[in-house]
Amino acid sequence: MGKKFLLLFANFGLMPFVLSIFTFIFMSTGLNDIMIASLLPLSIGGILAGFLVSNKRQQSGKFQGLFILYLLPLAYTAVLWAVFMLISGGFYGANSWLYYSMFHLALGPIYFFAMFSGEGRLFLWAPLAYELAFVTGVFLAGLINKVRPAFNKRQFLTVLTVFVVAMGTGVAVQWQRSQTALPSYGFKYGGGYSSTDLTPYEITNPDNKLPKLTAPPAFTIKNPSEMPILDGAEAAFPVYSAFANATYENIKVMGESSEVVSFTNTIYAYERLLSGEVDIYFGAVPSKEQQEMAKAAGKELVMTPIGKEAFVFFVNPSNKVVSLKVSEIQSIYSGKIKNWSEVGGKNKRIIAFQRPKNSGSQTLLEKIMGDTPIMKPLKEDVPEGMGGIIEQVADYRNYDNSIGFSFRVFATGMKENPDIKLLAIDGVEPNPENIASSKYPFTASLYAITLKDNPKPTIKPFLEWMQGPQGQEIVERIGYIKAVE
Template sequence: MKNRLVSSLLLAAVLILAACGAPGVSSNSSSSDQTESQGTQFVFTRENFPHLDGSTSTVPLAQAIASVLLGETREEVSDLFDFSKTTQSYRMLMWGDEAGVDLLIAAEPPEIIWQEKEEQNIQWQMEPFAIDALVFVVNADNPVDSLTTEQIQQIYTGKITNWSQVGGDDLPIIPFQRNEEAGSQTAMNKLVMKGLPMMDAPSDYVRGEMGDLIEAVSAYDDSPSAIGYTMYYYANDMNMADGLKILAVDSVVPGGDTIRSGDYPFLNNYYVVCGEHPTEATQVLYDWILSDEGQELVAHEGYVPVTATETAK
């Protein structure tokens, strides 16, 4: 474990209080001038806390991290975050001081970001810290509970157009998509389509915000015709799937156990990313997220950490 980490006692207290409904605990020190490491600890303050950016689905985790390390409630730290979503957040990091972003907690970027990184000869530190899954959601009244990978591919290439073709009612399938630069769209192309071209969707079927897609699938035409995809954490742990049903894929129901075991087929990493030469505070935070304490917090927040912590078991 890296040194200069916040005390594990602080995290343990936060997790205990969080389980009881308390938002957080006071920081070890409220002095704004204590910004340097003290012994084996680094004291985070609002003044030195790295500027974070990333994916929509990692905003709650960012709030939890800041709550723990700053000793403030989630509500109090919410003003620190204005995430620009997956693709743009990587660009913000590449822009450096101009954008002022220090560290990302984000899904894997699309291919265009790797190309831009290579063109600009930019180096960064990047490690996976959690695993998520791309899941498919339908209206709760849809009788279909499971699809195969091939059926999903055929729905999104336009070969399957009616729910009766996959064991459902005689209704047209309305397949919603995300915009090309969304993290879930990157996951869809990489994990599900695997080079198969998705059919051209009417503009009304393409949603720029994850929440918009969830709402559209739930309420489309007051019928269970629609299908869409999102990240498991967003749909399940953020309670965004009210009125929806998360489908099994190849007869495997997505959940913490099947994601951790690798049985669910569409798995995607979340990454912590920072520049090649970060500030001390940024490096400490990067290391802490990957540490035992950081992974415990990741698990406590409902994500599946890359390490099997006791909280995750």
């Protein structure tokens, strides 16, 4: 028994550790694909180790009973992987995988890279690559030596059954997760806050496409210390950037030296408003949680409507569905309706995308849903720099069975996509006429939100200017509907 343990330790402990060191060597030579850098030495080394170790024993006739022993690590890896897949729910960014690596210390160097780069697949494929390669080497030696490995069939079937059941369990967890999780997708702009390129709307960009007033501004702010600091939702960025561009004197110079016009998206911008870092927040109505945050901070919000907008749902143009009822939207996002055939479409599963909690668009979805619970959103695993991977709400993908939502200006202007089709709601299309009259059921207001106790003297006249003719001219030219006719 002691000799067999030493044999396992040498071939499945020390040898994989030595081979895993080559990952460092390959990575230091500029090979940036961690999967290749890890699996290549393990596979080649595993075949050589299996061949050399068994070749001599087969020739001397001392191979009896060792074949089953060499299969045990495969079963061990499969069971271990299945257990931790169940614990983590298949999410490789979970802390539990740190404990998993402790049961495979020999591959510690590779797991370090796996956690560092977010390549969770190596938790399974690193040990499996070596163990399968080792068994392959054993078979190659047997073929050359013309030796058929003798083994107990019952033991073989037991090990094989354990391996198959364990792998099946892990794969089942992975498949189940694939129904609600997608791979990382797309490029993030604005330090990771934005999902589209906002450069065309930045005040420091000499070629920006911000609308210019047809007459000199009726309101200006000359003193930099009196310029309100602006932040808000992604869809509102062109509006408040244009406001500052029109009224802040020497704004291009100011924008290069200080961040008077910033963008950190709805969630962070709102928090910055409450903390006093920002003077005016631009976006849709705050969520219940955000309103509670204001109450807890002892802050009273002043909500100034500056424009009207449509909250729209969209699908791939190949989808023959052109309109949905409000009740059907509620059923889709609660998970009650799961197939497009239930609403007049093809027999395909509905992939319903959402937005992060407390974002402006998700808040409006919650308002539409009322007391109907929203199903869990699709997730994606995203590389997080030096810390492995995180799990976040998946961005919209224009699959032919997808449905997503956003604000009309963002979906058709800022992030214009000719391959999406806006849906009518209860037969009413989200066009400017229906938004202006509020005939479209999901008409929303765009607000400039301030704190009542903010002492900055320019805030009140600035808000009044936004609701005046020039402010409304900018709102309309950006693509929103005037709040004040």
